[in-house]
Amino acid sequence: MEPTDKYLLKHKGCYFVQEAITPEYIDSLEDFEIRDSDIFLVTFPKSGTIWTQNILSLILHEGHRNGTENMDLLDRVPWLEYNVRNVDYVNRPSPRLFATHLPYYLAPKALKIKRGKVIYVMRNPKDVLVSYYHFSKVSVKLEEVEDFEIIMERFLAGKVVANSWLDHIEGWSTQRDNLNILFLMYEEMKKDLKGSVIKICNFLGKRLTEEEIDDVVDKASFGKMSVDRRANYTTMPSDLLDFSKGRFLRKGTIGDWKNTMTVAQNERFDSVFKKRIEKLPIKFCWDINDEL
Numbered sequence: 341m342e343p344t345d346k347y348l349l350k351h352k353g354c355y356f357v358q359e360a361i362t363p364e365y366i367d368s369l370e371d372f373e374i375r376d377s378d379i380f381l382v383t384f385p386k387s388g389t390i391w392t393q394n395i396l397s398l399i400l401h402e403g404h405r406n407g408t409e410n411m412d413l414l415d416r417v418p419w420l421e422y423n424v425r426n427v428d429y430v431n432r433p434s435p436r437l438f439a440t441h442l443p444y445y446l447a448p449k450a451l452k453i454k455r456g457k458v459i460y461v462m463r464n465p466k467d468v469l470v471s472y473y474h475f476s477k478v479s480v481k482l483e484e485v486e487d488f489e490i491i492m493e494r495f496l497a498g499k500v501v502a503n504s505w506l507d508h509i510e511g512w513s514t515q516r517d518n519l520n521i522l523f524l525m526y527e528e529m530k531k532d533l534k535g536s537v538i539k540i541c542n543f544l545g546k547r548l549t550e551e552e553i554d555d556v557v558d559k560a561s562f563g564k565m566s567v568d569r570r571a572n573y574t575t576m577p578s579d580l581l582d583f584s585k586g587r588f589l590r591k592g593t594i595g596d597w598k599n600t601m602t603v604a605q606n607e608r609f610d611s612v613f614k615k616r617i618e619k620l621p622i623k624f625c626w627d628i629n630d631e632l
């Protein structure tokens with residue numbers, strides 16, 4: 341079953357959320373002006389975006405960390421391609437933070453000559469797929485498909501938002517020499533959040549005290565984010581997210597795919613993805629008990 345264009349817009353070979361973007365705006369992003377101080381968080385959907393948005397905000401904004409500022413992550417780290425709140429990007433003070441699901445080939449040209457910094461967060465694709473499946477029920481802007489098998493086939497064929505997970509990872513990881521880029525893994529964040537926060541601080545050249553780092557780690561935990569209205573999308577209007585269907589911060593773990601995918605579906609997934617995954621210079625973690 342093909343995705344319908346009621347929900348997905350296909351432009352320049354890439355699928356976007358239909359209602360939140362126009363082809364002209366996508367085209368304009370190629371020449372988006374970038375400052376050296378800009379920070380771009382790049383992810384394939386459902387790979388830990390909101391988590392890293394929160395970590396970045398906690399690291400860079402003391403008011404977020406100490407609770408004196410009450411700014412939604414959507415305003416703090418807006419989506420580059422889905423400017424749903426009409427944030428004035430041009431006059432925004434530095435350092436500007438952006439989140440994006442753009443594949444490498446559609447990213448602003450200036451990023452590819454090392455202007456700005458990129459943090460790329462990836463997650464094992466089976467958990468990504470299962471998270472996407474559940475999220476497509478919560479998100480009013482995505483087609484709700486009850487049959488997991490249909491979503492899986494679309495995912496394997498790259499017919500979901502941001503296209504093929506494999507192409508996305510390959511696109512950004514093979515171009516690492518052209519970019520100021522830090523690669524992080526969701527699973528690494530899960531197993532050693534403090535180590536990941538320190539990596540991000542070092543990459544950004546931001547010095548925090550031990551106590552401040554501990555504070556970031558504490559406030560970026562799944563439990564704390566689940567009740568932090570700035571950081572869990574619960575302030576989103578019901579025409580975007582329908583929380584009667586589930587939560588944005590759903591399970592937040594490694595290996596939940598095993599609770600949804602059957603043995604046959606797992607085999608089918610591997611038959612399409614495994615060979616190419618093995619060629620990536622990245623080792624994925626598929627279970628909470630796996631070593632990184």
Ligand SMILES: Nc1ncnc2c1ncn2[C@@H]1O[C@H](COP(=O)(O)OS(=O)(=O)O)[C@@H](OP(=O)(O)O)[C@H]1O
Nearest residue numbers: 385386387388389390391471561562589590591592
């Ligand atoms: N703090 C923390 N710890 C662990 N996991 C977390 C955290 N915050 C978000 N999440 C999980 O990330 C998944 C959502 O991914 P994204 O934020 O990339 O989604 S989106 O692309 O922006 O729609 C979604 O994963 P699933 O729970 O597997 O659905 C979230 O629960």
